[in-house]
Amino acid sequence: MIRLEGVTKIYKGDVKGVEDLTFRCREGETLALIGTSGCGKTTTLRMVNRLVDLTRGKICVDGKDIYDYSVVKLRRSMGYVIQYIGLLPHLTVARNISVVPELEGWPKARINDRVESLLYMVGLDPEVYSDRYPVELSGGQQQRVGIARALAADPPILLMDEPFGALDPITRQQLQDEFLTLKGRIKKTIVFVTHDILEAVTLADRMAVMNEGRLVQIGTPADIIEKPANQFVSDLLRTHYFQLSLSLVKMEDMMIRNVVTLVEEEGGDLKKRCTSIFRTRRVGSLPVVDRNSCYRGLVTRTSLRDPETPVIYDYPALKTTDTVVIALDCLKRNPSLEIFPVVSSEGRLKGLVSRKAIREHFTENI
Amino acid sequence: MTILEFIMERGDEIILLTLEHLQLTVISIGLAVLFAVPTGIFLTRTPKISSTVMGVVSAIQTIPSLALFGLVIPVLMMFGLPIIGWVPALLALFLYALLPILRNTFIGIKQVDQAMIEAGKGMGMTNGQILWRVELPLSLPIIMAGIRTSTVISVGIATLAALIGAGGLGELIFRGLRTINYKLMLAGAIPAASLALLLDFALSLAGRLLTPKGLKIAR
Structure with a gap:
């Protein structure tokens, strides 16, 4: 579905962002990109929807180089959720969710139906929330709208950059829980970035561990917890070793x-x-x-x-x-x-x- | 004869000159908006030249208003354009009105949260769609504030237009000054001041009406 081959990003002044990254995200799977700050995970995600251009290498979506798609078409085929949510403050919740369908020229009635069902899907009552403005919502509610917006035009791929990073621990946990249920229903290919190992283990089917711009290990959470590839991965796990060891209960x-x-x-x-x-x-x-x-x-x-x-x-x-x-x-x-x-x-x-x-x-x- | 009676007596002339004054202001502000808003947007896309252009426009603003009227005359002469009347007056007022609108447009668009633009791009908006659907609505209150500042300044400076034969309420003021007739001065000054207040109020109202509701709700 999404294939990266030798992807390299070098910023101005020879600063290495990402180096020689090769991996695949299979259709319908949820892949977590995980690593410490500055490891290049966000850059990697942003290269997939061309918010960052790659220096070398190739990214293919459905077997076709992303540079062979028009950039607008490529981005509209991928929902995008960011940490700082980025809801448009001058638009109501309903209008925020309808942005992409509107750009795609959907008829009004179809947009309204879609908004309603999406709000139900993310656990917000459309009667109550449709006409509210983003400032009137809590952080958790805003990110629910952010997720609904990303799903609006039913894109096959969802990219999420630390989607729950800005939320308090209780809300985060609640949204993670709901996301897990949601992702079972929507059947999307999801790539999300996180620095939270527990989040990755909870939500992802597979995890790609990155360090200093390189891929260190990729596998299911169980693979990685049971057989860390090197010292870096062990160190990453160690901070939560106690909790993770509980996840090894049989x-x-x-x-x-x-x-x-x-x-x-x-x-x-x-x-x-x-x-x-x-x-x-x-x-x-x-x-x-x-x-x-x-x-x-x-x-x-x-x-x-x-x-x-x-x-x-x-x-x-x-x-x-x-x-x-x-x-x-x-x-x-x-x-x-x-x-x-x-x-x-x-x-x-x-x-x-x-x-x-x-x-x-x-x-x-x- | 009280000042009020005096104004009543000269009513027709005062109304005519007020309308002339309003025309000078509205036309020059209109032209300034048409020029400064697109330029301000353009400058946000070309950071390399933005400080130079901003500097030039600021320099114009620092020229004393009376001197600016003097300066535009030789420039117009060079191009063989009329050097008295409406043309030099509109040109000077236009130049004077540029800075607040240009600066506020530039700042207004620059201050739009990067997360919004990022989200817009990520959703597959084209640059034009980001401008119209994200940047302009979010910077509208600031742009409107710039237009309001320019308008109030213009009403004031337009009184000087009388000196180069462009008419307006300045005529009454200067005629009064020359003849030491304070009633005549006030007959020009009071309507000019009222006009400034009225336009300021009208524009602040327009600004509030144009501000998207979601931006008005306090957190």
Whole structure:
């Protein structure tokens, strides 16, 4: 989706901004650019939408060099959220969100519908907030509008430069939480810049760690926490070592054991047996196992109504040895699922863990 | 005969001269706005020459107003243009009105928060769209304040236009001075002062109406 090849930025006076950066951001993934101040992460982001020109190298979006797009068209295909929000103070919330659709010449009615649904999406009641001005909003509300504005014309890519950096810790946490839910729904390719390792771990599918203009390590949060590539990455993690170590707690330590299961081969009508278990045992979901108690699939209250078979056989499961960070990745990949079976390395069902438990473990400790 | 009766008696002449005065002011300010606002915007895009141009315009402002009327005459003569009447008066008033408008436009646009411009660019606005949708609305109150300052100065300086035969309320004042007729002086001075106050008020009202609502709400 976005590919950087040997990207180098040298500022006036031979000051190196970014050096020989090569990596990819896959379609639909959320990639965090993380590093200390001045490591070139913001420059990198700004080169993607051509707010900064590159000195050498190449950036491709959808396989096409960004310099082969018209700059206006390129930028309109990427929502852009900045730390200082940058809402236009002379326009109402609704008008701020409609800027890009207006530039694109959408009809009025379509713009109004879009504004309304976006405000709902970012948790602001359109009745109350549409006609307010930015000065009348709190910082958190302003950034919600900032995010809605970036999403207005439904661009496939979202670029965010320290989107929650200017907010107080409580608001930041709240917005991060909501963003995580939101990004599961909007399915965008997102690149965001942060210096906050915990933010990166919480929100990103993969992280690109940068230092002094170079890429140091790229991988999933779990990869990076478990196998830091060098001293710099370890140092970056160390400041939050205690919190991050909590994210290495394994599923076997937090799952619910002794769950009610259904042995598939025990005969009788599968559906009837499921229905009766749901009724008598008051469970929300029912893992299905074979005679050796190996995990086969899951029955939920919704899947029970499926005319074919009540069992979802490809329902994702976590391993007992998976850490909370890995589980978090699984949550990001499956935003609609609330419960996950936990299986041993031999595939035997060991317990169940809920989305809520994983999230709470993570947000309460970190 | 009281001053009021005197003014009533000369009513027709005073109204005529007031209108002339207003014309001088409005035309010169209009021309100054048409020239100084685009120039001010242009200077924000060309930082290299902005201080030079600003310096020249400031220098014009420092020339005493009476001297400026004297200076424009030989310049006009060189180009074979009329050296008395409306042309030199409008030219001098125009030059005088430039600085406040030019400076306020320049400063007004420069003070627009970079985050707004960054956001505009990031959203894919063209330079023209950034100017019209971001920079001008946000600097409008400051530009309007410049126009207001220029207008009030112009009403004052336009009284001197009478000296080079351009008419206006200055005629009554200078005629009064020459004949030591204080009623005649006041018949020119009071309407001139009122005109300045009135235009100042009208422009401050216009400024408030033109200021976008979102900028008026206090934090």
